[in-house]
Amino acid sequence: MNIILLSKNYQNYSSGYYHQDSINAFISVSNTFVYGPGYSHYDSNDSILEVIAKSNFTPTTVDLIVCSTSWDEDESLDSVDPQPSIDLSLIKNIPKVYFLNKEYKKLDIRFQYIKKNKIDLVCTVHPNAKKWENQIGIKFLYLPFGISLNRFKNLNLSRVYDFSFSGSLHKNHTDLRFNIKQHIFQKQHINKKSNCGLNSIFKLLRPEYKMYSIFWAEWGAKNLFYQNLLPKGEKYVKLLNQTKVFLNTPSAIGIFNTRFFELMATKSLILCPKTQKYEDILINEKNCLMFNPDLSDFKEKFTYAINNKSFREKITNQALEDVQSHTYINRIKTLINLI
Structure with missing residues (x-):
C-alpha cells in the first residue's frame, strides 16, 4: 500500500x-x-x-x-x-x-x-x-x-524504587492524583512537586510511607540547578524498569494513556483506580492492581503490592504477555x- x-x-x-x-x-x-x-x-x-x-x-x-x-x-x-x-x-x-x-x-x-x-x-x-x-x-x-516494544522493554534492572509517580496532577480535571499525594505527603509539604533532589533531605512523606523508597516528580519539578527532575528518553525507560509499583490513572479526559502500556512492557506493576475506562485491556489482579477511587483501600493495596514479590511477578508477567498485541x-x- x-x-x-x-x-x-x-x-x-x-x-x-x-x-x-x-x-x-x-x-x-x-x-x-x-x-x-x-x-x-x-x-x-x-x-x-x-x-x-x-x-x-x-x-x-x-x-x-x-x-x-x-x-x-x-x-x-x-x-x-x-x-x-x-x-x-x-x-x-x-x-x-x-x-x-x-x-x-x-x-x-x-x-x-x-x-x-x-x-x-x-x-x-x-x-x-x-x-x-x-x-x-x-x-x-x-x-x-x-506501544513500541523496541523503545519500552524489560531491562532486568534492580527495582530500587518501591513506588513511583511522574507527570501532572491534572487538578483542573480530576482530584484523584492530588488526593493520593495527600495520602503520601505531609500536609505542610503538599505543594512540593518532588521528593527528589534537595527535597530528599526534608521529611516530606507521612510517617507510614517514609520507610518506602518512593520517587515522586510532577511536571515543573526542578533540582537545585533548575534542571527538570522528570526523566525523559532512556532515563524514563530506566525509571520504569527500576520501579516495583507505579501509580497511573486514565488521562484527565478519560483516555487510556500510553503509560499503561509502557508499564506493562517494562514489568512495573500498575497500581490504578477502579473505573470503566480501561476498555477490557486491564483486569484487576490479572495484569494490574486496582484500588477504590475513594482511596479506602489504597494503603492496603500499596503495601501488598510492594511486599509480595510473587504476586507482583505473577501480575507483571501477565501484563508483559498481554501488551504484545498492543x-x-x-x-x-x-x-x-x-x-
Whole structure:
C-alpha cells in the first residue's frame, strides 16, 4: 500500500513518543512517504498535488493519505490548519484519514478542519468516537494508543524504587492524583512537586510511607540547578524498569494513556483506580492492581503490592504477555485493513 503521511518530524523528540512510534509503524507495514515540517523535502507553499509529486507516487498509485497526530497547528487559538495550501478536499478518489489529537482543546475547530477537507475516516483514542461520528456525520474509528516494544522493554534492572509517580496532577480535571499525594505527603509539604533532589533531605512523606523508597516528580519539578527532575528518553525507560509499583490513572479526559502500556512492557506493576475506562485491556489482579477511587483501600493495596514479590511477578508477567498485541504496528494494521 502506498501512503502519504502528513506529519511533523518527531525523530529527535524526547517525550510524546506516540507521534514517532506511529510514524515508524506506518513505515514498517507500508510504502510510506512522510511529508511535513522538519523533513528535507518540505515546502510550506506546496499543494497536495505537489506533495504527491515529491513522493514519486502518482495520483493514481496513492492508496491512502493520512494526517498524523502531529500534523495539526497547535499554537494558534483559532485554527488547526498547518498548511492551507494543502487542500485535501481536492482529492476525490483517494481515502483520507485524520488522527484526532488533543481532544481536550479546539475540538470544534478540528471538526471544522475535518469537514472542510472532506476526511473519510477519523481515528481517535477517545471513547467518544461513536458520539462524535453521529455528531458530525463522518466515520470514526476508536483506535487506542499502543506501544513500541523496541523503545519500552524489560531491562532486568534492580527495582530500587518501591513506588513511583511522574507527570501532572491534572487538578483542573480530576482530584484523584492530588488526593493520593495527600495520602503520601505531609500536609505542610503538599505543594512540593518532588521528593527528589534537595527535597530528599526534608521529611516530606507521612510517617507510614517514609520507610518506602518512593520517587515522586510532577511536571515543573526542578533540582537545585533548575534542571527538570522528570526523566525523559532512556532515563524514563530506566525509571520504569527500576520501579516495583507505579501509580497511573486514565488521562484527565478519560483516555487510556500510553503509560499503561509502557508499564506493562517494562514489568512495573500498575497500581490504578477502579473505573470503566480501561476498555477490557486491564483486569484487576490479572495484569494490574486496582484500588477504590475513594482511596479506602489504597494503603492496603500499596503495601501488598510492594511486599509480595510473587504476586507482583505473577501480575507483571501477565501484563508483559498481554501488551504484545498492543503494538503500534498492530494498530496501523487494523486501520489499513479497514481501508
